[in-house]
Amino acid sequence: MKIAQLSPWLLLAITSNAFPTLLMEELAGNSVGETVKAKTKRQSTTSPQGEGALPLAPPPFDAASQYVSNQGAHAFVAPGSGDARGPCPGLNAMANHNYLPHNGVASITDFFNGVIEVFGMAPDLALFLATYGAIVDGNLLSWSINGGEHVGIGGSHNNYETDSSPTRGDLNQYGSSVNLVKSQFDALFKLQPDAETANYNLEVLRDFRKTRFQESIDKNPYYAYLPISGILVSQAAFTFIYRFMANKSAEYPEGILNQQTLKSFFSIYGDGDDAEWVPGHERIPDNWYKRNDGDQYSIAYFNTDILYFAETAPEILGIGCNKGTVDSYDLLDPALLTNGATDAEQISKNPVCFASAFAEAELPLITGLDTTALQPLFTLLNNITGDCSSIGEVNQSALTICPGFSLYGGPTGPVAPGAIQS
Numbered sequence: 001m002k003i004a005q006l007s008p009w010l011l012l013a014i015t016s017n018a019f020p021t022l023l024m025e026e027l028a029g030n031s032v033g034e035t036v037k038a039k040t041k042r043q044s045t046t047s048p049q050g051e052g053a054l055p056l057a058p059p060p061f062d063a064a065s066q067y068v069s070n071q072g073a074h075a076f077v078a079p080g081s082g083d084a085r086g087p088c089p090g091l092n093a094m095a096n097h098n099y100l101p102h103n104g105v106a107s108i109t110d111f112f113n114g115v116i117e118v119f120g121m122a123p124d125l126a127l128f129l130a131t132y133g134a135i136v137d138g139n140l141l142s143w144s145i146n147g148g149e150h151v152g153i154g155g156s157h158n159n160y161e162t163d164s165s166p167t168r169g170d171l172n173q174y175g176s177s178v179n180l181v182k183s184q185f186d187a188l189f190k191l192q193p194d195a196e197t198a199n200y201n202l203e204v205l206r207d208f209r210k211t212r213f214q215e216s217i218d219k220n221p222y223y224a225y226l227p228i229s230g231i232l233v234s235q236a237a238f239t240f241i242y243r244f245m246a247n248k249s250a251e252y253p254e255g256i257l258n259q260q261t262l263k264s265f266f267s268i269y270g271d272g273d274d275a276e277w278v279p280g281h282e283r284i285p286d287n288w289y290k291r292n293d294g295d296q297y298s299i300a301y302f303n304t305d306i307l308y309f310a311e312t313a314p315e316i317l318g319i320g321c322n323k324g325t326v327d328s329y330d331l332l333d334p335a336l337l338t339n340g341a342t343d344a345e346q347i348s349k350n351p352v353c354f355a356s357a358f359a360e361a362e363l364p365l366i367t368g369l370d371t372t373a374l375q376p377l378f379t380l381l382n383n384i385t386g387d388c389s390s391i392g393e394v395n396q397s398a399l400t401i402c403p404g405f406s407l408y409g410g411p412t413g414p415v416a417p418g419a420i421q422s
C-alpha cells in the first residue's frame with residue numbers, strides 16, 4: 001500500500017503512535033472537561049466512531065463544504081415504475097435526490113462524481129467501485145443500481161452482491177437479494193435502543209457483522225463467503241453505514257449516526273411497531289453533512305476498518321461456505337483455491353490486496369472478456385493497491401463443495417431447501 005494514498009487524518013493517527021485520545025481532543029480545541037461531558041452523552045464508546053477505531057485524531061469540519069442539499073434540484077422524488085432501485089441504500093438515495101439519474105442507470109463518471117459529492121468517498125475507492133460495476137455488472141460504460149445479470153448490481157450474486165448483508169436478505173434464504181428483511185433491520189436498530197444517545201458506529205457495526213455472519217451460517221444452506229463479494233464488498237456494506245451515513249458536525253466531526261438518520265437512509269418510515277420499509281424511498285436527511293474533503297474514505301482507510309472488524313470477528317478474513325445444509329460451514333483453503341499463490345496469513349495482513357488480486361485472476365471467467373479488454377481495470381487495480389502479488393489462475397474446482405457458489409444470479413432466485421426465514 002502506498003503511504004501517499006492515506007488521508008492526512010489516518011496518516012497522523014498511524015504515525016502518532018496512538019496519541020492519547022484526550023490529548024488529541026485538546027489539540028482539536030476542546031477542553032478535557034468538555035470532552036468527558038460529550039463522551040458520556042453517547043452510548044458504549046470513548047470515541048464517536050467506536051472504541052479503538054482509527055484514526056484517533058478528529059477530522060476537520062466545515063459546514064459550508066460538507067452540507068449536502070436535499071432541496072430544490074435535489075429534493076426527494078420517489079421512484080416511478082420504470083426506475084431501478086436495488087440493494088445499495090447509498091445509491092438509491094442518490095438517485096432519489098438527483099445526484100444520479102433518476103432511472104437508476106448511470107455511467108462510470110456519474111457514479112464516480114456522485115459518491116464523492118454526496119458522501120465524501122475518496123477517488124481511489126470511487127473509481128474502483130464504479131469501474132468494477134461497469135465491467136462485471138454492465139456494458140463496460142454504465143450499469144443499473146438494480147437490474148439482472150450483466151445489467152446491474154442486483155444480478156451479480158457472489159461477484160458483487162453478496163450474502164450476510166446488514167439488512168438485505170440472502171438470495172437463497174429469502175428468494176430476493178434486494179428486499180430489506182425487517183427482522184435484520186430491527187436487530188441492528190435495537191443495538192442502540194435509546195433515541196437520545198443512539199450512535200451506530202463501527203464498534204456497534206462490527207458486533208452486528210459477527211451476528212449476521214453467524215445468522216447466514218445458521219439459516220442459509222447456500223451461504224457462500226468469497227474473496228471479492230465476501231472479504232471486500234460484505235465489509236463495505238457494514239463500514240459504509242457509519243463512515244458514510246453518519247451526520248458530521250462541529251461537535252462530532254467523525255459523525256453521529258442516530259436512529260432518525262439510519263431510518264432515513266434505509267427507507268424506514270414510521271416509529272415503533274408501525275415502522276415499515278418502503279422499497280426504494282431512501283432519503284438524504286435534512287441538515288445532513290458528509291465527510292470533509294480532507295478526510296475522504298479511501299481504500300487504505302477501508303482496509304484499516306476491515307482489520308478493526310477482524311479484531312473481534314476474525315472469521316471475516318477466511319473464505320468458506322455452507323455445503324447445502326444449514327450449519328455445515330467449512331473454510332476453503334486459500335492455498336488450494338489459488339494454486340498455492342497465497343495463504344491465510346497473507347490475507348490477514350492485507351485483505352484488500354488479496355481480494356483485488358483474486359478479482360484480477362477471476363475476471364476473465366466472470367465476464368467472458370479477454371485480458372486485453374480487461375487491461376484498463378487491471379491497471380486501475382494495480383495503481384490503487386500498489387504491489388499485490390498476482391494469483392495467476394483460480395482453481396475453480398475448489399468451489400464445487402459450495403452449492404451456493406455462482407458467478408451471477410439475482411435479484412430474485414430459488415429458496416434453498418432447508419432455508420430458515422425469520
Ligand code: HEM
Nearest residue numbers: 088090111129130153160161162165166167168237240244
Ligand atoms: C459506486 C459506488 C457503490 C457501489 C458500486 C455499491 C455497491 C453495492 C453493492 C453491490 C451492495 C450489495 C452488497 C451486499 O449484498 O451486501 C451494496 C450494499 C450497500 N451499500 Fe453500496 N455501493 C456504492 C456506494 C455506496 C455508498 C456511497 C454508500 C453510502 C451509504 C453505500 C452503502 C451501502 C450499504 C449500507 C449497503 C448494505 C445494504 C444492506 O444490506 O443493508 N454504498 N452496495
